[in-house]
Amino acid sequence: MIMSKPLQDATLSVGYIAKRAGVKVSTLHFYETKGLIRSWRNQGNQRRYKPDVLRRIAVIKAAQHMGVTLQDIKETLDALPDNRTPTKKDWANLSHRWRAQLTKQIEYLEQIRDKVDGCIGCGCLSMTQCPMYNPDDVCGKSQSGAAFLPSNPDAQANHEKTDKIDKNH
Template sequence: MAEKKAVDGMRLLSVGEVARRAGVPVSTLHFYEAKGLIASTRNAGNQRRFPALVLRTIAVIKVAQRTGIPLEEIKNAFGRYPPNSKLTAAQWGEMSTAWREDLNARIRTLEALRDSLDDCIGCGCLSLEDCPLRNPEDRLGLEGPGPRVLEAACRGS
């Protein structure tokens, strides 16, 4: 199949070709488009066509999702720039910087959780409510809801 050209000279790809090259199902592309993460145009036969640059956007979305960044945050990051535009190295740097502190906080939380689980499971009681070492008389329950031990570990206290 011959590639079609957009008016501005950008290559246009069918939804199937984008899915194949990006390594995602067509339904994922439809989902991303419905969420406003990517944009397509329609040809005379009302078929979706995506600019080839969408492959880079999808790659960033996939990596960001793997790191736990919510789709809404990804959308907000891309929303600062025109849809289907070729972002500069500086713009990519801005996106990564914006996500860096959030990712660092997630890493600290995961490390604290990992370390807490080792300590807790090591004794065999498996109960933070009744644990005589970590939470005697359920004093953490009096401090409020949520993972008190983990939250304290993340704060460094």
């Protein structure tokens, strides 16, 4: 009788990991280039993964679903000892780290939601209805665009972080 290795000792192909994780093979390659997951090549030059990479990918996908940037995910996962796969306790700590960021995003979206019905903030279509922000359309004379909509301070920071990670890899 032939016995198979326990799953913990197995190495898994890129195709198997992609199927089990519900992502494309190209996504796995992308995650590797960003330093989020690791693989190695066997003697046949095939990319191989440890089974615990599935949990790591699940954490990445869950964090992305919450709106966390890949750079923030990477920084948080890098803080784990020996680049290990997150445990349930680790997930509680990881998600807690992202809580403040998510709260800011929610507050920003609530601001936009509350203003979207009354003013588009552009200074051109609200001349008669927006005397507080733009009396007599004075901003329309000096600038165009959505001058009065609240800006997301984290959006620029996240954009800069994304640029940083792209330049480092």
